[in-house]
Amino acid sequence: MVEAVETMDGWYSLHDMRTVDWVSWKMASAEEREEAITSFLNLIEKWEAVEEAKNGSHAMYTVVGQKADLLFMFLRPTMEELNELETEFNKSKMAEFLIPAHSYVSIIELAKYRESKDGVDPETLPEIQARLKPILPKWEHICFYPMNRRRIGDENWYTLEKDVRAKLLYEHSKTGRKYAGKVKQFITGSIGIDDWEWGVTLFAHDALEFKKIVYEMRFDEVSSRYGEFGYFFVGNILKKQAVPAFLHV
Ligand code: 76R
Numbered sequence: 001m002v003e004a005v006e007t008m009d010g011w012y013s014l015h016d017m018r019t020v021d022w023v024s025w026k027m028a029s030a031e032e033r034e035e036a037i038t039s040f041l042n043l044i045e046k047w048e049a050v051e052e053a054k055n056g057s058h059a060m061y062t063v064v065g066q067k068a069d070l071l072f073m074f075l076r077p078t079m080e081e082l083n084e085l086e087t088e089f090n091k092s093k094m095a096e097f098l099i100p101a102h103s104y105v106s107i108i109e110l111a112k113y114r115e116s117k118d119g120v121d122p123e124t125l126p127e128i129q130a131r132l133k134p135i136l137p138k139w140e141h142i143c144f145y146p147m148n149r150r151r152i153g154d155e156n157w158y159t160l161e162k163d164v165r166a167k168l169l170y171e172h173s174k175t176g177r178k179y180a181g182k183v184k185q186f187i188t189g190s191i192g193i194d195d196w197e198w199g200v201t202l203f204a205h206d207a208l209e210f211k212k213i214v215y216e217m218r219f220d221e222v223s224s225r226y227g228e229f230g231y232f233f234v235g236n237i238l239k240k241q242a243v244p245a246f247l248h249v
Contacts, residue, residue: 003162008123010108010132011056011075013188014082015144015199016089017068017233018098025097026249032093037244040094044240047074047085051135056081059136059203061235062246068101071144071235073136073201075108102233104146106188106199108132113166137184139203140237143210146196146230157226168222175213175220182209196230207234 025033050056059073076082082105089095110131112122122128149157157165176185188199202210217223238246 002159005162005165006112007189008110008112008128008132009189010110011077011134012079012082013104013106013108013186013199014072014074014076014086015102015104015106015201015233016072016074016086017063017100017102018070018072018095019101020069020247021097021099022249025247028097033247033249036093036097037247039092040243041240043089043092043094044243048240050076054133054135057134057136059138059142060238060240061142062238063233063235065234067231067233070098070238071142071233073142073144075134075136077133104144104190104196104199105194106190107193108134109187109189109198111169113162113169134186136186137203138237138239139184139205141204141207141210141235142237143202143204143207143214143232143234144199145232146190146194146199148197148228148230150226150228155225168220168226172217172220172222175217178216179209179213182206183213207236210234 028036044060047056047058051058056074056076058075059071061071063069063071074082074085076085108131110128114122116122123132151158160168176183182204184203186201188201189197190199191197202213204210218227
């Protein structure tokens with residue numbers, strides 16, 4: 001029987017995309033807009049305090065293209081905390097001017113394909129714990145897309161033996177490592193949780209690196225034979241200080 005790989009699971013993740021309702025935003029009074037911006041900045045400060053205390057992390061980007069205007073990625077220790085955060089956001093004055101565009105729920109995941117060294121469970125290692133509960137980088141650009149592993153005819157990831165999958169992923173990781181310092185990737189697992197099997201979140205200083213890495217990886221067997229891809233979101237960082245300017249009309 002084909003053996004599943006054990007996963008190490010970290011923080012719960014919510015990708016939350018929203019579109020600004022510019023018409024109602026422009027129609028609102030200056031006081032109302034001010035109130036909304038203040039509510040938004042207060043929320044951001046709360047998220048920053050959570051991150052400071054290492055109880056979660058967040059990323060905030062403006063989306064290029066018409067799929068949304070804002071992309072948030074939130075990480076929290078539990079599903080309940082993600083839900084509370086989302087509900088608090090929804091109740092805020094700012095949310096009155098934001099239309100939900102998309103969301104994706106998943107969990108930070110690392111697979112235990114490599115055998116543990118000296119009988120040490122990798123999950124106990126501090127460097128692994130840091131990757132399972134990461135503070136997201138505040139790099140200039142983000143790219144998010146969901147993906148599946150194929151399950152069609154001979155191209156079935158789930159009928160491959162574990163050592164074969166491990167080898168294919170090792171080859172994949174060699175391509176990935178060429179982008180060290182240029183692209184930072186977070187793989188979140190969403191089997192049983194959302195519509196695709198994994199979410200891929202990439203951060204880069206130069207958005208061109210997204211095209212480079214994703215293109216190069218298309219030739220790795222694990223992607224060319226077994227990868228299926230969904231939609232893509234791409235964006236630019238939105239710093240707290242830049243929020244009033246972004247919303248200025
Ligand atoms: O966890 C590790 O870093 C060890 C090696 C590794 C694994 C197991 C690794 C490295 N990845 C792993 C698993 Mn990856 N990754 C993607 C995408 O567009 C595409 O073709 C694929 C989207 C990118 C861009 C990427 C980048 N990886 C996975 C899995 C889970 C598979 C499973 O369990 O079946 C998916 C879905 C996935 C997809 N990967 C790396 C990268 C990069 C940049 C690395 C090197 C990281 C580093 O060493 O710093």
